[in-house]
Amino acid sequence: MSATATLPSTTMTRRRSPFMRKTFPYLLVLPAVLYLLLITLYPGIYAVYRSLYTGKFKLEWTGMSNYQQLLTDEQFLNSIWNTLLLGSITLALEFVIAMTLAALVYRDPWVKxxxxxFLLPMLLMPSAVAFIWKLMxxxxxxxxxxxxxxxxxxxNVDWMISVPLARFVVIFTDVxxxxxxxxxxFVAGLQGLDKEVEEAARLDGASWWSMFFNISLPMLRPIIAIALILRGIDILNMFTPVQVITQGTPAGATETLGFYIQRLAFDKVDHGYASAASVLVLIVTVILAQVLVRRFFRSGTES
Amino acid sequence: MKTKRSIAGTIILLSWAVVSIWPIFYFATIALRPRVEIIAPDPIYWPTFTTETWQKIWDEWPMVQYFLNSMGAVAGSVVICLVLGIPAAYSLARYRYKGREDIGNYILSTKMMAPAVVAIPLFVLFAQFRMLDTVWALMLVYAALNLSLVVWIIRSYMIDIPHEIEDAARTDGASDLRILWEIIIPMCLPGIITAAVIAAIFGMNEFFLTLIIGRKEAFTMSIALANFKGGSDGIIYNAIALVAFMAFFPVLLLVVAIQNHLSRGLTMGAVKG
Structure with missing residues (x-):
């Protein structure tokens, strides 16, 4: 370890050896990292191992055949398509509505x-919300x-027999x-922008619209990126409304990836096959996480 | 903006407010209405209240147990998150060392882990330790799901504390751990509370992994909802509404308490507002 624990200014570390001084910050962060490794790395390795075997109790080596089967499995591909389709519509709607509402209130003195x-729906459990709309x-x-x-x-409309309507219900619930x-x-982000820039633009005769789109929105970009990433991760894992309201019907039109893997693993009890599916998800997740964390998150949260 | 909101803007705001509130109110009345009213062929909007269904619900299901399971798992997970997360946040916020960036990135990237990926391995792992269907397993899982966000929220608050105060204490001969305990923690208490509240809410809400771990004994409010079916009665919405609001009110109180820190917490420190 060549690292030097340079404390910001004075390094008065009496009664502590240089070795201890170097390892101390690592010791502080170690328990959290170990815990996360146990709960992410271990499952990752286990899923890879399990995906190479088939069978319920007696495991049989099958090599890559689970993966080969998956890549031609229409239900699997269908669930990926649904996840992307439902997910992108949901995220786009949420963004537009939230930004519109935020733009309408952020300079309102009563907004606090x-x-x-406007926050109330978010405070109910997702499973409860799914039941609210199942009832509605x-x-x-x-x-x-x-x-x-x-x-x-x-x-009376039967919302569950038509593909677009069933999808609409799932999207609506999440939105x-x-x-x-x-x-x-967005409200907090917009409020954090400099008021004087707005005033100056207004005095120069800029309309509210051009001020908002040309000045406020671009300045808000880092925050928008972070908010959409966090929401996007959740939407890609969408499960609760599907499980409660549609169960993937009609004809798999609302079956998301999360629901599909769950169905394979715990209804069909095909752990090997389901593991192969989750390994593919894991690979995409790891790549995505690396890019997103480095590109957007660090730059946004670094102060 | 000093300009008044346009009429169109006001209409948009009011209609979204109605869309947000009305279903919640309607669902709240469900808890207290006779069953015939809930599934009548045409909806009945003016409720007649009865406590008769309540009696039945409390007799038939261990409602208190669901509540205590949720609270126990969530409280335990928040404690784990804080015990592991505060030192980690301190390390990331205050020391310079090799690999710090990578460790921080790794912790953050676990937030992107899809629950579907860990579901089977965790199921098998907990089965081996005979921990399936226990509140302990839920506690460990919720802690893992929320640890990354707890670390990052608290780290963001710690970075904002000026160095001078620590330096002064350090010249007086205080050890690093004592500085953490007696200066840093009290000074970033709002951040710690925010992190704890958000972790608690996400724990309370967790559905997917809870469904896989909880079979009978470890039913939380979140998954008990999905199980209120009574044979010929179909789905028992009274019970669902009741449990939904048993969980809703504590969450509402917590969120009102940390309102001004909510956006900062939800973005893991990115928005200061």
Whole structure:
């Protein structure tokens, strides 16, 4: 170890050997790292190992055949497609709605008082939210009833038999609950921008629109990137509304990757095959994490 | 902006507020309504309240147990996160050493781990240690899910503390650990509380891995919801609503308490606001 523990200024370390001084910061961070390794590295290795075997109790070596099978498995490919499709629509909707709301309130002196109203959906458990909308759309027929009263339709809609409608319900559930997450971040970000820049632009005769799009939004870019990454990770793992509301129906149109792996592993009890799927996810995750963490996160959180 | 919001803007805000609040209110009434009203062919909006269903729910399911399981697993996981996370955050915020950047990046990147990837190995691991269906297993899992964010939130608050105070203490001969305990921790208490609250909420919300670990004994509120089915009765929405709000109110209190730190916490320190 050639590292030197240069403390910011004075290095008064009485009663402590140079060796101890060097290792001390490592000792502080070590328990957390070990814990995370145990819970991420170990499962990663286990999944790779398990993906090379087949069978439920007696394991049989199969080499790469699980992977070969996966890459031509239509259900697997379908679940990836669904995850990307539903995920990108969800993220885009959440971004647009949250940014619109944030732009409307960020200079409002009362915003600290009423913002909690906009946060409420986020404070319910996701499983509870999924049941709220299961009741609203399906079991209680409330959305149908409201649409009938408004004169848009004249019969109850079955939201679960049509591909676009079922997908809409899943997307809606996530958007309803998690738009507040982006909203609160955008409000704080916009409030943190320099008021004087806005004032100057306004005095120069810039319209609110051009001021917002040409000055505020570009300045907010690092924060937008971080917020969208955090939300995006969650959306890629979307599971709860699918499990509670649609179970992947109709015909796998709402089956996300998380739901698919879970179904393989715990309904079909095919751990080898499911492990192979999760290893592929793991590889993508590791690459994605490296890029995202280094490119956006560090630069954004470094002060 | 000193300009008044346009009428269109006000309408957008009000309608989103209604869309946010009304379903929650409606669901809150569900907890107290007779079953026939909930699944009537046409929805009944004006509720008649009864406590009859409550009695049935409390008799039939161990509601208190669900609550205590959630609270126990979440509280335990927050303690683990803080015990491991505060020293780690201190190390990342205050020392310069080889590999610091990489260690920080690694801790952060675990946040991106897909739960689906760890599900099977954790299931097998806990099965080997006979820990499936225990609150202990949930505690360990929630702690792992939240540790990265706890470290990064607290680190961000620690960086903001001026060095001078520590330097003064150090010249007086205080050890590093004493400085951490007596100066740093008290000074970044808002950050520690924020991290704890956010970790608690995410723990409370966890569904996917809880569903895999919890079978019967270790049912938390989050997964108990999915199990309120009574044969011919179908899904028992009264019980679901009741549990949903048992979890909602503590979370609401916590969030109101840390409101001003919420966005900073949710972005792991990136937004100071």
């Amino acid at each position: 008082g009423f913002r909690i109203i 759309f399906n079991d209680g027929r409330i959305i149908s009833d409201l649409l009938k009263r408004l004169g848009f339709i004249d019969y 309803w609950q998690w738009t507040p997450f982006l909203f609160i971040i």
